[in-house]
Amino acid sequence: MHEMSIALAIVDQVEITARPAGARAVSSVRVQVGELAGVVPDALAFSFELACTETVLEGAELVMEPVTARARCGPCAHTWAAGMPPQLSCPVCGGTRTELLSGRELQIVSVSWHDAPSAVPTHQER
């Protein structure tokens, strides 16, 4: 189950950003998860909760935006939803020069946090 490694990577990247900017508590992290990212959302949610323990993300919510896998055929320009299991050769002309438009995302979009009241973010903090 590599979702724990993925969760730890998310926590790591958020901490690197949030701490120096003065965050006291991260309330939520928004992540895009593509259909073809190879990640099981439930397993990631479970791992994320554990990975946040005793960090500035303790108790943070993980908001997952699913991204549908879409493909376009180079030769005939047909566009389709790849589905699961994905169909990545062209269903119309049988072509193999497909372009993947979306579906591989595994991306931190944004982070919400609370910082000290009236505090101006400083680089010195911690």
Place this chain on the structure above:
Amino acid sequence: MCRVVDLQQAVLAKNDACARALREDLAARGTAVVNLLSSPGSGKTALLERELTLARHRGVPVAALTADLATENDARRLARSGVPVKQVLTDGLCHLEAGMLGGHLDGWLPPDTRLLFIENVGNLVCPASYDLGETLRVALASVTEGEDKPLKYPTAFGLAHLVVVTKSDIAEAVGFDEAAFRANVERINPGVEIVCTSARRGEGDGALLDRALAARDGAPVHTPVMARQHHPHHEPASVVDPASVTDSLAKSGS
């Protein structure tokens, strides 16, 4: 005060950066990495035993690193070929990550190595997400696993540069439908080459070695559709410049 900060960072940015650095370091010394993925028991070690032995007979300097949760059995088997072999125990982790490799290679990998074969942990799910700096990624499936493996593990087979069918000597006995398997692979990874091998009988001997050497020498490698997605926000660096965060704070602070 509550702030929303745009990050737009790939979750695996750190691994990807490590993999890129490793690929460049190794390329500078003439080494290319081959990453082998399959479910447990598909025959990765058996295939490698033959290919390593062949490389040694041909005088091609190769090495192999094998990763498992436990035991040094695979390293022991591979070492019989006479090439440098290293066992990595993953300490419970179900896959290798690029950052784990550097330390294992330092002081072990002979500088004249042309190919470094990496036998990943037997697992078709997790290792698929981690680039190890490889030039050639190979997904293996044995004839006993059923023709639909590529559909059940689309990222493993969908990101492969080469697909290897193993244990072809028992294909008939288990009723392996090669045409169906090929159609399933084509559906998720159109255009990828599929080779049939038997470590027992020697079918396809040298197929992996030849393709790996060609890739190492700069021959074009298949680009899977799944690896072809354009990432508009894919930042090459993993570390965020705090100044840029403060900039976006100013814009999106609420």
